[in-house]
Amino acid sequence: MSALQDQIQVHLPDGSVKDFAAGVTPFQVAESISPRLAAASVVARIQPLDSNTTETGPKETPGAAATSDDAAMYAAEDANAPRLVDLATPLTTSVKLQLLTEKDPDALKVVRHSAAHVLATAVLELFPETKLGHGPATDSGFFYDFYRPTPFTPEDLEKIEKKMAEVVARDEKFTREYEPREKGLHRFKADNDFMKIHFIERFTKEGDDISLYRNGAFVDFCRGPHVPSTGRVKAFKVTNLAGAYWLGDEKNPQLQRVYGTAFFSKKEMDEHFARLEEAARRDHRALGKQLDLFSIQDLAGPGLIFWHPKGAMIRKIMEDWMREECIRRGYDLVYTPHTMRVNLWQTSGHEGFYSANFFTKMELDDADYRLKPMNCPGHILIYKNSPKSYRDLPVRYAELGNVYRYERSGTMHGLLRVRGFTQDDAHIFCRRDQVESEIAACIDFAQSVLETFGFKEFKVELSSWDPKDRQSYAGSDADWELAIGSLERVLQEKGIPYKEIPGEAAFYGPKIDMKLVDAIGRLWQLSTVQFDFNLPARFELEYVGEDGERHQPVMVHRALFGSVERFFGVLIEHYAGAFPLWLAPIQIGLVPISERHLPYAQQVEAELKKAGFRVELDARNEKMNAKIRDLTMQKVPYVLVMGDKEAEANAVSVRARGKGDQGSQPLADFIAHAAKLAAEKSLEL
Incomplete structure (x- = not known):
């Protein structure tokens, strides 16, 4: 098939094939199917059918991509891989074509990258002395980097x-x-656009054509x-402003990074900001302080956690459950030292592959040591x-072990x-x-962890290697x-979808x-199962096989909480600090109405x-409502109020978190009900 032909074939996702004259655009293809589809389409994904074809248009090394913030965003794409193109792109060779609408996440990224260009257009119209950096889409919106000696103000952001x-209303x-x-270089040099000059000089070669995008009078170097x-x-909405050094080097000029977000509709944007408000309400750092x-x-250092009594109680419950489950599932519990000789990490390969994440070596009298990162x-x-012996296998060792990893300043975030x-x-x-x-048993265990702690949904990713980057991986191709x-x-046999x-x-x-997917739909990376043929x-490592010969075992690594700290932080945010009864550090708060009811409250306390x-x-000499309010603020699942009637009837007046006053009931009945909920690890009261 030649690179340019009179007729091409367009293969659609439903399996149909349509013939068109060469030069047809994805938009025209959409119109031929349905005017409604054409109106709904945002961008197209194409893949050439002929492995020898190249991308439509002049030879180039592309400019800024829509989704990255590093050198990769300027790298040339594999011409034969699926890629996104404008709806107006002429198709000169036969392709597979998918028309993306608002339902596709990639379409939203394209909208956000386009919004970054709208932002840059607005900035130059308001502040023409500004020099442009780049403007990629992000997971939550977009940003654009600008160089301008005068700092932007909040009022400027409103004007922008x-x-x-x-600019949107002009529909350019x-x-x-x-x-x-x-x-292109001559033009950008004439305008002293030093950042665009850098991108072109670094990511294109002499003789290349460069890719530009125009809307109205605005032109940007962009793929x-x-x-x-x-x-x-x-x-869309402009959200905030931050500083960023040019090329990440503090010796370079400081840029102003304007952030924003964009959605297909105002309703979706309003829902996004509502989610942000809800996420702020659930922030584990604020709740950790509020709930003590x-x-x-600061005196001890960043990234080091002090567990207070209530947090430590939840940690104990988590760890006790995990250890009991490990034993029940055939694991042996072990403990290993916090620091070991560097020689060990050299043998394992971590000293070479993982050295940037180690703490500094400790020089002792017999050797250099490292704090263990795993x-x-x-x-x-x-x-x-x-x-x-083969009869001993599998051997399963489990440890809730303290490990130490050197996280850079600025990357740490609460728990x-x-x-x-x-770990x-x-x-x-x-x-x-x-x-x-x-591996299947590990996945079952991981699902049990998530279900027990109240997570009903999860998504799975399979992380594989990149054979082209051979130096980054140990082991043979056959091993991989x-x-x-x-x-x-295993994933296929269990019917678990994965990416x-x-x-x-x-x-x-x-x-x-x-x-896992939390209560407000956020994804959290926690449980992992890994195959390892390298460390054995x-x-x-050896075992004696049934044939009497020595064989090498393989290893499976697995961490289900991931880390106790991170899992706890996610639990706080998932429950907004209102832990289920079985996990709550204080399960029941007692409020005597007056001092004369204190003896009965103490009797109830003893029975509970x-x-x-x-x-x-709460034996303080405070009003009943104040005591109830304080226990409610601490998100205690049950508050029991006791007065004359309760003391006479050996009963308690029950207030359940989120449900209010449940009336009076015999103490024995309440204990039986609450004990059942705790034993079942129920999420309800």
């Missing part, structure tokens, strides 16, 4: 947003243009794609300490990103014929094929990540504690 509305077409590299016109950017669960102390080498040494944490690590040493059943195939088969993420595997093997080889409940008696 108003001017953006004018986004048009892709090409021009010789030298001509695109874009929506058909500025009028398609229907719902944990703290991070538990696996310690478990390997326990395995290796005694001979193993979610710390320098010292407790619920386990390592399974098994024969190759056992590995898939062990075996490992990835094993994980795939493969190439290039995201650990250096020693592929992994399955289970991302590095440590020369005897039944195993965690109880707080």
Whole structure:
């Protein structure tokens, strides 16, 4: 098939094939199917059918992409891979074509990148002395970097947003243009656009044509794609302003980064900001302080968690449950040292592959030592300490072990990103014929963790390797094929949908990540199951097989909480601090109406504690309503009020969190009901 032909074939997602004259655009294809589809289409995804074809248009190294904030955004695409193009792109070769509407997440990214151009248009119209950086889409919106000696003010941001509305109302077409590299450089140099000059010089070569996008008088060096016109950017908002050094180097000029967000409709945007408000209400850092669960102390250092009594109680419940489940599922509990010789990490390969995440070496009298960033080498040494037979396998070691990783300043975030944490690590040493059943059991265990702690939904990713980046991975090609195939088969046999993420595997093997969905729809990476053929080889692990010969086991790594700290932080936000009865640090608050009811309240306290409940008696000389309010602010599941009637009838007046006054009931009945809920780990009261 030639690069240009009179007739081409367009293969559609429903399997149909349509013939068109070469040069037809995706928009025209959409019109031929349905005017409604054409009106709804935002962008197109194409893939050439002929492996020798190249992208439509002059030879180029593309400019700014829509979704990244680094050098990758300027890298040339694989011409034969699926890619997004404008609806106005002429199709000169036969392709697979998918028309993306508002239902596709990639379409929203294109809208947001187009909104970044609208933002830049508005800024230049208001402040023509400004120089442009780049403006990618992000997961939550977009930004654009600007150089302007005068700082933007909040009033300026309001003006910019108003001017953006004018640009949208003008409904200017986004048009892709090409021009010789030298001509583009000359023009940008004449305007002293030093950032655009840098991008062109670094990411294009002499003789290239560069890609530009025009809307009205505004022109930007950009790969695109874009929506058909500025009028398609229907719902947007400028959100905030931040500083960013040019190229991330503090020696360079400081840029002003203007952030915004965009959606297909105002309703979606309003829902987005409502979610942000709800996320702020659930912020575990604020709730941790309000509920007195944990703290991070400046005197001790960032990223190091101090567990207060109430937080420590929840941690104990979490860890006790995990240890009991491990034992029930055939694991042996182990403990390993917090620091070990550097030689160990050299043998494991972490010293080479993972050194940037270690804390600095400690020089002791006999050798250099490292604080451990993970538990696996310690478990390997326990395995290796005694001979193993095929009858002994699988061997499963589990540890709630404290580990330490050097997180850079600025990356730490409450409980979610710390320098010292407790990993619920386990390592399974098994024969190759056992590995898939062990992986399946780990996935079952992970699902049990999520269900028990109240997470009803999760999504799965399979992180595989990138064979082109061979130096980043240990092991042979055959090992990687075996490992990835094993994980795939388990997921397929269990009927679990998953998304493969190439290039995201650990250096020693592929992994399955289970991302839970919290109460407000956010994804959290916690549980992971990893295949490892590398460490058994590095440590020369063995077992004696049924044939009497020595064989090498394989390893499965798994962490289900991920880390106790991170899981706890997610729990706080998932429940907004209102933990279910079985997890709540204080399960029942007691409020005597007056001092003369204190003896009966103490009697109730004793009976509740005897039944195993965690109880707080408010014996202060305060008004009843004040006591109830304080316990309610602490999100205590049950508040029991006691006066004359309750004392005479051996009863309690029950107030359930979120349900209000439940009336009076015999103490024995309340204890039986609450005990049942706690035993069942119920999420309801």
